[in-house]
Amino acid sequence: MAKQFFLMEDLSPLYEDVQMSEIFSDSKYFVDCIPLKEATHILAEYETEKTKTGFDLKTFVLANFQTPAETDNSYSSANKSLPEHLSGLWDVLTRTPDQKGGTLIPLPNPYIVPGGRFREVYYWDSYFTMLGLQVSKRVDIIENMIHNFAYLIDTVGFIPNGNRSYYLGRSQPPFFALMLTLLMEEKGIDIFLKYQSALEKEYAFWMDGADQLSETNSTHRRCVLMPDGTVMNRYWDDFGTPRPEAFIEDKHLAKTSGRNEAEVYRHIRAAAESGWDFSSRWFRDGANMETIETTDIVPVDLNCLLCWLELILSLTYSKSDKEKERKLLKKMGQRKIALQKYCWNEEKGFYFDYHSVDAKQTDHYTLAGMFPFFLSIAEYTQAEAVAKVIEEKFLLPGGLRTTILQTGQQWDSPNGWAPLQWVTYHGLKKFPYNQDKVADKIKANWMHNNEKVFAATGKMMEKYNVTDTETKAGGGEYPNQDGFGWTNGVYLKFLSE
DSSP: GGGGGGGGGGGGTTTHHHHHHSSSSSHHHTTOOEEEEEEHHHHHHHHTTTTTOOOHHHHHHHHHHEEOOOOOOOOOOTTTHHHHHHHHHHTEEETTTTBBBBBOOOOSEEEEEEEETSSOBBBBHHHHHEEEEEEOOOHHHHHHHHHHHHHHHHHHHSSSSBBBGGGGTOOOOOOOOHHHHHHHHOTTTTTHHHTTTHHHHHHHHHHTTTTGOOOSOOOOOTEEEOOOOOEEEEOOSOOOOGGGGHHHHHHHHHHHHHHHHHHHHHHHHHHHHOOOSSOOOGBBTTOOGGGGGGOOOOOOHHHHHHHHHHHHHHHHHHHOOOOHHHHHHHHHHHHHHHHHHHHTTTTEEEOOOTTTTTTOOOOHHHHHHHHHHHHTOOOOOHHHHHHHIIIIIOOOOOOOESSSOOOOOSSSSEOOOHHHHHHHHHHHHHHHHHHHHHHHHHHHHHHHHHHHHHHHHHHOOOOEEOOTTSOOOOOOSOOOOOOOOHHHHHHHHHHOO
């Protein structure tokens, strides 16, 4: 399917030379450029020109490629309240079908991008963006974006990380069924039937190879056979090569790791599919990215999301195919039992990822452990213990930190991210008493942090420092971005609660 779209690798060796030369400070910048000629013509010209005296690679690139458009800074937050600012930002962050070219996969309907360097739609970001669109009564955009995702499922077989050809090896956390649940609140139950085919294909993508698993072959793509025979899932990517949008970083890491490079690339890409790129959650030693082992881990959040997908898909069968409904509900029940068996830790009072190679839980406390509450998989008896862990280990003056470790990675302490504030808040709100009070404190601390940064900068950010609200969030492969789709969406949703 990938060859239906322009790939930067088609310009090899120009592609690799440009990335390794570091003439652009951000690897993603070059792969977002649009070639002004056929790739074969650019490559032939490059082979001739690069041997000439005085050849300058950056000059050559700028003559043969249209660079990404600069961020539109004409929209000002001046004299606007924060809710007014966010309402106006939806139009600023909207992209239309006529915006295409290069590695961008064209979509049939308008959509919202996160902002900053993220010039395309992103899969799991979009659900949290939609929370705010719902508050803003922009159901039209929600429906357009869902239709776009269904279009991608039909076109490339799944929903990629984003609508770029360099994302065609991986997806992101499967929030499509939750998006439909959101739209169902506005349009009624029949919306599930309308998108039944897309739901089936989404599920087939994640479960591909499940029927091929055995004791001697316990993994295939995103499927993992557990010790008790239950099939659970992991994050994966179909390519064992450097990510085009982070080419330099991946090459450097694979080399310094001293490990099999293709294996390291696969783990890096799988972590990118998780959306948590990057976090101590995926590191064997909990500190260094050189020890990344993403595909060896059965993530608690992913399997909760697939429970929800199984539930919603079973609902579409409830009137038309009772046998399919029964089989899918059975699989969902087995997955729920497996989540309790392999991911719940009674002694620690929290959910953890499971390491399929070591055959034991990881010891990383992360907010992924709140997805069983968010998606109604956890038991009431577990809520009090989990609320205590959240309050004691994660809750800080600016909101919730993502993990309890500080590694310099952006999905670790001291950073907090909007989607995980909502997942944790909404999960705890389903349970009464003290848990409800912790949820309210999460909301208050996070919103105050957003408001404080907005008052100082006039912007909403991709992530926030929740430990020291006087300090900007950092870490990761690129600077903190403003915009910002999911932060805007979660803030508006909190405001409406």
